[in-house]
Amino acid sequence: MANANRVFAALTDPTRRAVFERLRHGPRAVGEIARGLPVTRPAVSQHLKVLKEAGLVDDRSEGTRRIYQIDPRGLGAMRAWLDQFWDSALSAFAAEVERASKEEKK
Amino acid sequence: MANANRVFAALTDPTRRAVFERLRHGPRAVGEIARGLPVTRPAVSQHLKVLKEAGLVDDRSEGTRRIYQIDPRGLGAMRAWLDQFWDSALSAFAAEVERASKEEKK
DNA sequence: CTCCTTGGTTAGTCGAGACTAACCGTAAGC
DNA sequence: GCTTACGGTTAGTCTCGACTAACCAAGGAG
Numbered sequence: 001m002a003n004a005n006r007v008f009a010a011l012t013d014p015t016r017r018a019v020f021e022r023l024r025h026g027p028r029a030v031g032e033i034a035r036g037l038p039v040t041r042p043a044v045s046q047h048l049k050v051l052k053e054a055g056l057v058d059d060r061s062e063g064t065r066r067i068y069q070i071d072p073r074g075l076g077a078m079r080a081w082l083d084q085f086w087d088s089a090l091s092a093f094a095a096e097v098e099r100a101s102k103e104e105k106k
Numbered sequence: 107m108a109n110a111n112r113v114f115a116a117l118t119d120p121t122r123r124a125v126f127e128r129l130r131h132g133p134r135a136v137g138e139i140a141r142g143l144p145v146t147r148p149a150v151s152q153h154l155k156v157l158k159e160a161g162l163v164d165d166r167s168e169g170t171r172r173i174y175q176i177d178p179r180g181l182g183a184m185r186a187w188l189d190q191f192w193d194s195a196l197s198a199f200a201a202e203v204e205r206a207s208k209e210e211k212k
Numbered sequence: 213c214t215c216c217t218t219g220g221t222t223a224g225t226c227g228a229g230a231c232t233a234a235c236c237g238t239a240a241g242c
Numbered sequence: 243g244c245t246t247a248c249g250g251t252t253a254g255t256c257t258c259g260a261c262t263a264a265c266c267a268a269g270g271a272g
Contacts, residue, residue, distance in 0.1 A: 005120065012118035013260075014111065024191065026198045030219060043261055045220055064218045064269040070195045075188070082185060085130065089176045092132045096175055119230075136249060149231055151250055170239045170248050 004081040007074050010054035015039055016047040020056060020070075027069035029062075110187040113180050116160035121145055122153040126162060126176075133175035135168075 011017050015037070022033050034044040048068055051057040056074030060067055117123050121143070128139050140150040154174055157163040162180030166173055 008114070008118055008123070012114055015260075017114070021191075024194050024198065026201065031217090039260085040262060041219070042221080042263085046260080049220085061219095061269095066219060070199055072196060072199055075192060075195060079188060079192070082181070082188060085127075086181060086185070088130050089181060090178060092130065093176055093178055096133055121230080137247090145230085146232060147249070148233085148251080152230080155250085167239095167249095172249060 004077055006054040007056065007078045007081075010050050010056055010074075011078075013047070015043070016050065019044060019047045020051055023057060023068060023070045027067045029065045029067055031065070033068070110183055112160040113162065113184045113187075116156050116162055116180075117184075119153070121149070122156065125150060125153045126157055129163060129174060129176045133173045135171045135173055137171070139174070 011020065018037060019033055022028060030041065030044060030048065033048075034041040037044065048057060048059070051074075052059065052071075054074055055071055055077065057068050058071040059069075117126065124143060125139055128134060136147065136150060136154065139154075140147040143150065154163060154165070157180075158165065158177075160180055161177055161183065163174050164177040165175075
C-alpha cells in the first residue's frame, strides 16, 4: 500500500534513499545496487523490502537474479500529500504576510 | 538550511508531522499545538526545533507566547527533490513498459 | 550430478532519537 | 515587589530500526 505514512518512513533513511535513487534511471539487480554502497547486500535486501511495502518499488525475477524498478504509485502518494499541503499552507502563508503588512501600517 | 535530507528526516516522525500539519491553516502558539496531541509540551518544543532547523517552520515571539508558522522554503526543497525525481523516474518507467511489451512480441 | 552465483531470511548487537520529569528564564497582571 | 502563564533546555530512560554474520533456497554452467 502506498500511503503517505509509509512512503515517508521509507524515504527517511539516507541509505534507503540512496538505494531508491539508484533505480532512478531504470531497473537494476540487487547486486548492482549494493555494489558501491557502504553496506552489505543483505542490508540492501532489507531496504528493498521496506521500499516495496511502501509501494515505491516493484520486483520481478529473471533467472537467479531479481530486478527492481520504481513503482510510480509511491511517488504519486507522496506528490498527493505534498500538493494537498502546498496550496493551503502557502495561501495561509500569504495571508499571514498580508496580515503582517497591515499590522505594520497601524 | 532547507536541504532534502533534513526535510525528509524532519517529516518522518508521525508526531512531528502531526505538529507540522497543525500549522497548515495558519500560525499557532506552542500551547495550542500541544493541546490535543498525545505528547507533552516539551516534546512539541523539541519537534518544533527540528522542524525549524529543517527550514520547515519559522517562529516569532509575541509577548510571552511564541508563534510558529510554516516556512515555504522547506516545502520548496522537498518539491524540488520530488520534481527532479518525477521526470527521470517516470520516463524510465515508461521506457521499461515499452521494453516489456516489445519483449512480449518476440 | 556438482559447483558457483544470486539473493532473501534470521538472530543478535548497537546506536539514534522520541519521550517525560524537573528545571530555568521571561513577560504580563495584580 | 509577587504570582501566574508560556516555553525552551537538560538528564536520563527506553524503544525502534539499521546493520552484520551466518544461514538457506534456487537457477545456470559444466
